[in-house]
Every structure is written in C-alpha cells, then in structure tokens.
Amino acid sequence: MPELARTLPASWYCSQPLYQLERKAVFLKSWYLLGPVTRFLVVNERVSYEIAQKDIHVYRISKTSEFPGPGDLRVVNADNDTELPSYVTPTGLLFAALSQSAPSFHEFFPNLEPLLSTVDFTRRPYRRSIKYEGNFNWKTMVDGYQECLHCQYTHPSFSIYYPPTFYTVYNHENFSQHIADPKKPNDGLFLYFFPNCTLNVYGGGMSSFRVCPTETPGVTRMEFDYYHISDGDKFEDYFRFVRQVAIEDFELCEKAQANLERGVYGEGILNPEKESGVAYYQERVFDLVSEQYEEDKKIEILDHDRKTTESSVGLVVETSA
Known part of the structure; x- marks a missing residue:
C-alpha cells in the first residue's frame, strides 16, 4: 500500500x-494571474497590486485595438518603474511575475x-473589485479551495448547482483544474494557479x-475581481x-487558523482522492521551501568561511608587521 500524503505541520x-x-x-519565483485584459482598458490608468510585500503597477501604454494585446x-x-516579466494569453488573460528570477511563463505553466x-x-x-483582511494564513485559504469535502456542509447554495459527490481535481504543473462533474467537463472552468490565485468561470460570470x-x-489579505457579460440586476444576483x-x-x-494556533491540530493524513489538490500544492510548497x-x-556556511579566512589573513598580516 503506497504511503499516504501528510499535511504540512501546523x-x-x-x-x-x-x-x-x-x-x-x-x-518571488512564481507567476500570477492579474486578470483579463478587460480590466486594463484605459491608457495610462494604473492598477495596483501587492503580492508578498512587492508592489506592482499595470497600465495600458497604447490602444491598437479595442482590447489590449501583448504589446x-x-x-x-x-x-x-522597472519592467517585470508579463504575458498576455491569446484569449486575453494577463499574467506577471514579481522578479526576473522567475522562469518563463511557459516553463512555469506548461500545457x-x-x-x-x-x-x-x-x-x-x-x-467590481473588493479586498479585506482575514485572520488566517494564506495556505489555510488555499487548503479550502483545493478540496471540496467541506462544500456540502458549508456551501449549501453552491452545492445545489455543483454537487460535491462527483467533484474531481486534476493536478498539472503549477495549476489544478476543478471539475464538478466529470461527465460535464465543459460546465464551467475552475482553476487554481500555484501559489495563490484562482479563476472561476461559469454562466455569464467570472x-x-x-x-x-x-x-x-x-x-492574509483577500482580493476579489468580478466580471460579467451583463450589468444591473443580473450581475448583482x-x-x-x-x-x-x-x-x-x-x-x-x-476558525481553522484559530485551531492551528492553539495547538488543537498538528498534522494529519490527506484523503488520496478527495484531497489530492491539497496534497499537490502542499508538496510543491514543502519542496521549494526545503530547497531554499x-x-x-x-550561503551562510560560505559566508562564515569567507569571514573566517579574512580574519585569519588579517591576523597573519598584523603578526608579520
């Protein structure tokens, strides 16, 4: 029997x-969904973002067509005001990285x-956009998005449209696709982009x-952007x-974060079917942090050796003098 995945420790x-x-x-080494190009229609109007204490601006520099293109x-x-890596997909989504140390878009999100x-x-x-802070770690929210065991009990209205019985998560390199019913793979598009972005498209809304x-x-600060083919009552509904x-x-x-901080929960086993999305992203975090x-x-050892060598050289020079 294969070893079951364990959660990250509290x-x-x-x-x-x-x-x-x-x-x-x-x-600092990832790519982020900033939004559809419909978010950036006005030339020179800056839209601000802050991710992991890095402030960035997005603005349209020219108007060659109705919607902004890659250039x-x-x-x-x-x-x-130095330029950061960015990429506009052929169907109109803007992604960006926080530093030049990130891999290319297609390396980070192949396929x-x-x-x-x-x-x-x-x-x-x-x-519309809204944002506010919550008393929880960023991974606490991603844990919830990446599984739907809780959906039937905490999201009764959502479960009417998307019953969790057949809910499936397909994990790819640095993103996951959520499918409410495998028999209806085209019934909406629900995506998680590692490490902290989501995209949900269904009906006329996004x-x-x-x-x-x-x-x-x-x-953690939550930032939401909303799009819809209709305005007025349809959008408000x-x-x-x-x-x-x-x-x-x-x-x-x-509530989950409060239990983590009180020591109520330490770590546990993940359901290999229903929590595969959690296991996937947590393993990515663990591996990257361990490598760092x-x-x-x-670097610390090399720096210590360098200082020790410099000190020894200085002592020899002083003794010789």
Missing part, C-alpha cells in the same frame, strides 16, 4: 521565519494555454481571487451568490 501556518522562506522560495500592457515594479483557449475572456467586462500573505503569518460562498469560506478559515533552506544554509 507550525508552517504560524511561523514568521517559515514565511520568509516561502516568500523567497515560492512567491499594449506594461507591468512594473512600483518602487522604480495551460490549451485549457484557457476554451474561453474568450474579453467577453466578460470588468465590474471571478478571480488572490490570497495575499501579509508580514504577519496569521493575517451573481455577485450576491459568489459573495455568499466567499463569506462562508472566510469564516471557516478563521538548503541554499541559504550553504
């Missing part, structure tokens, strides 16, 4: 030093574009959220529905 949800390792190992958008470091090609993202105009860690491990689901998740995450830790340790 300490990983509460530790400041571990978050600093995550920031270097995960966040029409610029993503920059907010501190010095993603065929899946995105099923949706024309320019057909859903931007409607939403995305970013789970943004703050400097405090137990506090959709907005109320998706906000209800988001509020239910928010309350669940705050070993890399930092080597």
